[in-house]
Amino acid sequence: MSGTTTGQDVVSTPLTDDELVQCRRYMGYPAMGGINSGQQSWRFFQVYGFNEWRMRNLAPDECVQARTFLTQCQTLETAIMGASDNLDTDQAAVWHHNRSEVQDRFGLYNRWRRQLCAFLGVPPGPGLRPANRITI
Template sequence: MLTPQQLADARRYMGYPMLGDTLPNDRSDAAYAQVTAGRYQTLAHRLTSLRAEEEAIVANYLVTLAGLESGITRAADNLDTDKAAVWQRNRSEVSDRTRLYNQWRRQLCGLLGIPPGPSLGNGTTPVTRC
C-alpha cells in the first residue's frame, strides 16, 4: 500500500488540490474517471486499491517526478548567469525541464486512468476571441 506521503504526492503531481482533513472515499473525491461502462472510480480508490505490481510502477513514477521537480528548482539557481568563462547557461533549461516534468505528470494520470487535475490542465492553450 502506498504511504500517506505517496498518496499526497500522487494527487499533487496529477494536478489535484490537497484534501486537508477531508477523507476521500468512493463518493467524495473531485478526481474520478470512468473505468468501465457505467462504472466510475475516484482517484483515492484507484490509489488505495492497486495490485502490488501496479503500486511498484506508481512508486517509481513518484520517485522520477520528485527528481524532475527538484531539477527545475536547481536549474532556476542559474538564471542570473548568462555567461561565465567557458560555461554558458541553457536559456531554455527551466522551460525544458518543466515541459518534461509535466509530461511525466500527465503520464501518471494516464497510467491511473484519471484525467489531469485543474492545476495541470490538458496541455493545450485555449484561444478565444474578444
C-alpha cells in the same frame, strides 16, 4: 520521499498517506483535507473519487510502478528548483547557460506527471491543465 518503502516491501504494500499526497499533487489535484472535516469536496466530483479509489486499490506490481513515477517526478521537480541557481548567469568563460533550461525541465516534469495520470487512468487534475482551458 519520506513515505517510500524499500526492498521487498515495495512489492506488496499499498501507497502510504505521504505517497497519496504526492500522487494527488503531481497529478494536479488539490489537497483532500481532513477526513473529519465533513467537506470532502473530492467525494462530490466523480473523477476525484475514482482517483482516490484507484490509488488506494492498486495491485502490488502497480504500487511499484506508481512509486517509480513518484520518484521520477520528485527528481525532476528538484532539478527545476536547482536550475534557478543559474538564472543570473548567461555566460561564464566558455560555459553558456541554456536560456530555456527551466522551461525544458518543466516540460519534462509535466510529461512525467501526465504519464502518472495515464497510468492510473485518470485525467490530469486542474493544476496540470492549461490555465486558459475550460472543462465542463
